Amino acid sequence: xxxxxxxxxxxxxxxxxxxxxxxxxxxxxxxxxxxxxxxxxxxxxxxxxxxxxxxxxxxxxxxxxxxxxxxxxxxxxxxxxxxxxxxxxxxxxxxxxxxxxxxxxxxxxxxxxxxxxxxxxxxxxxxxxxxxxxxxxxxxxxxxxxxxxxxxxxxxxxxxxxxxxxxxxxxxxxxxxxxxxx
Numbered sequence: 001x002x003x004x005x006x007x008x009x010x011x012x013x014x015x016x017x018x019x020x021x022x023x024x025x026x027x028x029x030x031x032x033x034x035x036x037x038x039x040x041x042x043x044x045x046x047x048x049x050x051x052x053x054x055x056x057x058x059x060x061x062x063x064x065x066x067x068x069x070x071x072x073x074x075x076x077x078x079x080x081x082x083x084x085x086x087x088x089x090x091x092x093x094x095x096x097x098x099x100x101x102x103x104x105x106x107x108x109x110x111x112x113x114x115x116x117x118x119x120x121x122x123x124x125x126x127x128x129x130x131x132x133x134x135x136x137x138x139x140x141x142x143x144x145x146x147x148x149x150x151x152x153x154x155x156x157x158x159x160x161x162x163x164x165x166x167x168x169x170x171x172x173x174x175x176x177x178x179x180x181x182x
Contacts, residue, residue, distance in 0.1 A: 003156065004133070007106050022133035026158075028115040029132055033159035042108075042129075042155050044147035047138055048073040050110060050129045053119040060090025067122035076142040093136070100140035105153070108134035112159035129157070 004026055030037075050072050055065040062082065065075050079086060079097075087094040109132040114120040123130070131138070134155075141147050 003107075004109060022109065025115060025117065025119075025132040026109055028117055029109075029111040029158035032115050033111060033113065036160065037156055037158050038160045039107075040155050040157055040160070041152045043149060044141075044151040044153065045149055046129075047108070047147050047153055048076075048142065050108075050131055050138060051123065051125045052131045052135050052138070053114075053123060055093075055119075055135060057086070057090035058092035058096065060086075060093055062086060062089045064090070064093065069123040069125060072138045072142060072147070076139055079139060079143070096136040097140045097143065100137045101144045103137075105141075106134075106137065108137065108153060108155040110134075110155050110157045112157065132158070 004023065048071060051069050052065050052072060052075050053069055054067045055063070055075075057064040062085075064079065064082075064086075070078065111130045111132055112127060114123045114126045114130055115132070120130070138147070141153070147153075
């Protein structure tokens with residue numbers, strides 16, 4: 001929680017800041033998955049397979065992600081298909097996406113399973129890499145062409161077994177430009 005708070009401070013005066021909701025997801029992962037977290041580097045293409053939970057588009061008129069969930073790749077395709085109409089019907093979500101394209105890369109917070117909560121209860125994929133925080137970042141990075149082979153993203157993942165983690169030899173603190181050794 002200290003790392004999350006340091007990386008993602010909550011500002012109640014910023015309507016585009018939903019870090020209080022993400023904090024709840026992270027606390028639920030902590031309780032559900034036994035408090036085991038790993039800091040990992042994910043290649044951009046791995047991020048495309050992260051499952052995103054239900055998202056109403058920041059209370060906009062168009063539901064971006066149904067209750068059953070979508071991968072980052074599928075949600076990005078849906079966003080592209082909606083085109084400029086999405087910006088008109090979901091202005092706050094669109095503003096959050098635009099802000100993330102140029103923001104300093106921040107780590108993602110993910111889990112290896114669906115956590116309790118309204119956003120996750122109807123997910124059809126219950127295991128794998130599941131979003132806790134970073135939905136707008138992942139979608140913005142995909143729109144900007146950052147989620148490609150050879151581009152790396154820092155993530156904190158709840159529920160990984162130590163045997164599931166590959167170990168590289170170096171990393172870049174800013175993420176998205178990391179080339180770890182194999």
